[in-house]
Each structure stands twice: as structure tokens, then as C-alpha cells.
Amino acid sequence: MLEQFWGLSSKPFLNTPSLDFLFESSEFSESYARLWYNMQDLRGGICVVTGEIGTGKTMLSRALLNKLNGDDRFSTALVLNPQLTPNQLIKLILTEFGAVKKPARSKYQLLEQLNGFLLEEYEQGRTPVVLIDEAQMLKKPLLEELRLMTNFETNTTKLIQVVLFGQPELNKIINRIPQFKQRIAIRYHIEPLDLDETTAYIKHRLQCAGVSLESVFSADSLEKVFQYTGGIPRVINTLCMNALMAGFIRHTRPITAELVQDVWADLEGR
Ligand SMILES: Nc1ncnc2c1ncn2[C@@H]1O[C@H](COP(=O)(O)OP(=O)(O)O)[C@@H](O)[C@H]1O
Ligand SMILES: [Mg+2]
Incomplete structure (x- = not known):
């Protein structure tokens, strides 16, 4: 057997985002530190991480998700495939947060539900974080929806944090939308x-x-x-x-x- 021949106790090179094999490269560490700084201190609203295919964006998102889930100051929602309509996106986020038993039908009501959840979380001292993988697939109306979400705020703090992970074309998409670009607090490109x-x-x-x-x-x-x-x-x-x-x-x-x-x-x- 292959594993026996090499003396391996497990398969070392599986292409899965298993944190057991996490390697803290300088790129990983820097991007992770920036995202964590945003979550803890800056609370800037929107973070964007880009990188070519296979550079470790999904791995980074899993590491961050894991860290946030282990910290009771945060609640998380993970969106893996953002090919959705704006209403579907809000519903998915509500469901991922476990915010409501039944998402509403109309956009207005959905946003009411989301706002209600965000305020509750704020009162509980928790920061909700939405992580979106494959964000280069986000269409313009969805980016607009996310931007509007970060408008939910008190006088001192944003009620929700959004992190986008996407291939380099995400940068092009964002750069064409100045009102979105201006809202980005942290932006990082992962190099090989x-x-x-x-x-x-x-x-x-x-x-x-x-x-x-x-x-x-x-x-x-x-x-x-x-x-x-x-x-x-x-x-x-x-x-x-x-x-x-x-x-x-x-x-x-x-x-x-x-x-x-x-x-x-x-x-x-x-
Ligand atoms: N920092 C890392 N430590 C360990 N393995 C990694 C790391 N980054 C990437 N990998 C490995 O490479 C694979 C591809 O990375 P992935 O995060 O899926 O890339 P991307 O999402 O940018 O396309 C992962 O499944 C994982 O096995
Ligand atoms: Mg990926």
C-alpha cells in the first residue's frame, strides 16, 4: 500500500480545506491577521480577499469561520454559492444565522427580520459576520444588497460584517462600483x-x-x-x-x- 510504503499515517495531499493540515504561510498569516483585526477592532463593514484559483481562499475562510464560531462574541453565516437573487441571499443569510424560524416573503419583511436579528445580536454583545466564498459570482444587485446591509448601524458601530472571498475578477467587478469600493475596510490579495x-x-x-x-x-x-x-x-x-x-x-x-x-x-x- 502507498501509505505503508511512505510510512504515512494519513493522506497528506488531499485537496480539501481540512484545518488539520493548515499551514500558516506568510500570506495566510497576514490575510488572517487583517481579517481578525477587522472583526475585533475595526469593524469596518466589508472585507475583500482575492487570489488566483487554488491559492487558499476557501482554506482561509474556513480558518476564520472556525475562529469566529469558537468565540461567543460572534455569530456567523456562510454562503458558499452566491448565484442567488437578492431575496434568496437575504433568506439564506437569515437561515445560516439561525435568525428566524421562517423567512418572510417580501423583501421589506425580510429586511425587517434581518434588522431585528442584528439589533438583538447587538444587544447580546455579538457581532454577526457573513462570509461569502466564490464571491466573483456575485452579480451587481447582490453587491448592492450587501452594501445596503452594512448600512445597518448604530451611532458607533456597524451591526454586520461581510467578508468576500473571490477570484481576481472580483476586483474588477468591485472597481466598477465606486459606492461599493468606497465601503471596503480591508482588501487583500493572496499571492502564491x-x-x-x-x-x-x-x-x-x-x-x-x-x-x-x-x-x-x-x-x-x-x-x-x-x-x-x-x-x-x-x-x-x-x-x-x-x-x-x-x-x-x-x-x-x-x-x-x-x-x-x-x-x-x-x-x-x-
Ligand atoms: N494555508 C494552507 N494550509 C494548508 N493547505 C492549504 C492552504 N491553502 C490551501 N491549501 C490547500 O490547497 C487546497 C486549495 O485551496 P483553496 O482554499 O480551496 O483555494 P481557493 O479557494 O483559493 O481556490 C485546499 O483544499 C488545501 O488542501
Ligand atoms: Mg475556493
Whole structure:
């Protein structure tokens, strides 16, 4: 078995946002710190995190969600697929917050329900946070709806915080809507990992699965991994998973640069 061959206690390179494998890269740490600062102190209303596909936006959203859920000063609503009408979005947010037993029908009533919930939470000393993944799919009317939501406020504080996670085109969409852009308190673009952090990332994931980096990858094979993947975590996972498989089949241990090259050619269909 593959895991036995490598001495692994679990699968180290699954493309799932499991926090057990969370690697606190400099990009992760900085974006996370900024978002957390907003939640705790700034309470600016809207935060936007962008990054190319596979750079770790969903992972970041899960880490933040987990932190917020473990803190009784916050309540959370997670929206995973925002291809919705404005009414559906408000209903989903109400449901995710567990705000009402039955969402109302009309827009006016839905907003009344939301406002009522937000005021209750405020009185309880809690900050409701809406996290929206794949936010590049938000249509203009939905962005407008979210902007209006952050108008719910007391004299001193916003009653709701919204965090958008999306691919780079989200920036273009937002930049075309000045009234939305002006409301953004925190904006961060997640860059891919550099060579050192790509190595550290792989090392961390292997350690989480119970083995050392050196027993699995040669130094020059790691350079290849970085070269091919550009430091994008999802691509690193896929390449490393395939390299583990190829190494197992060919009995090549540790994995060589040549093997990584072969595996990459296969993955690229060359
Ligand atoms: N900081 C991280 N620590 C550990 N694994 C990560 C990290 N960022 C990304 N990954 C891995 O890469 C995969 C793709 O990341 P993901 O967050 O889904 O990217 P995005 O949402 O930007 O497309 C995740 O499923 C996870 O396995
Ligand atoms: Mg994602």
C-alpha cells in the first residue's frame, strides 16, 4: 500500500480545506491577521480577499469561520454559492444565522427580520459576520444588497460584517462600483507561495501525516515542484500526490527531480 510504503499515517495531499493540515504561510498569516483585526477592532463593514484559483481562499475562510464560531462574541453565516437573487441571499443569510424560524416573503419583511436579528445580536454583545466564498459570482444587485446591509448601524458601530472571498475578477467587478469600493475596510490579495514556503508547506503537510520531508522528497525535486506549480497550494497537492503514487509504483524513494518531471508531464497531458 502507498501509505505503508511512505510510512504515512494519513493522506497528506488531499485537496480539501481540512484545518488539520493548515499551514500558516506568510500570506495566510497576514490575510488572517487583517481579517481578525477587522472583526475585533475595526469593524469596518466589508472585507475583500482575492487570489488566483487554488491559492487558499476557501482554506482561509474556513480558518476564520472556525475562529469566529469558537468565540461567543460572534455569530456567523456562510454562503458558499452566491448565484442567488437578492431575496434568496437575504433568506439564506437569515437561515445560516439561525435568525428566524421562517423567512418572510417580501423583501421589506425580510429586511425587517434581518434588522431585528442584528439589533438583538447587538444587544447580546455579538457581532454577526457573513462570509461569502466564490464571491466573483456575485452579480451587481447582490453587491448592492450587501452594501445596503452594512448600512445597518448604530451611532458607533456597524451591526454586520461581510467578508468576500473571490477570484481576481472580483476586483474588477468591485472597481466598477465606486459606492461599493468606497465601503471596503480591508482588501487583500493572496499571492502564491515562494520556493522556501512551497518547501515548508510540503514539509508541514508531510509532518501532519507523520513523516519527514527528507524521507520523501530530494532537495532538487522540491525545486521542480515549485517551478511547475508556481507555488499554488492546490496544484502542489495534486503534483505531490501523484509523485507519491509514482514513487511507490517505481520504488523510487526519495522522490527525484526526474520523477517529478515525468509526473508533471502526465498531469499536463504531454
Ligand atoms: N494555508 C494552507 N494550509 C494548508 N493547505 C492549504 C492552504 N491553502 C490551501 N491549501 C490547500 O490547497 C487546497 C486549495 O485551496 P483553496 O482554499 O480551496 O483555494 P481557493 O479557494 O483559493 O481556490 C485546499 O483544499 C488545501 O488542501
Ligand atoms: Mg475556493
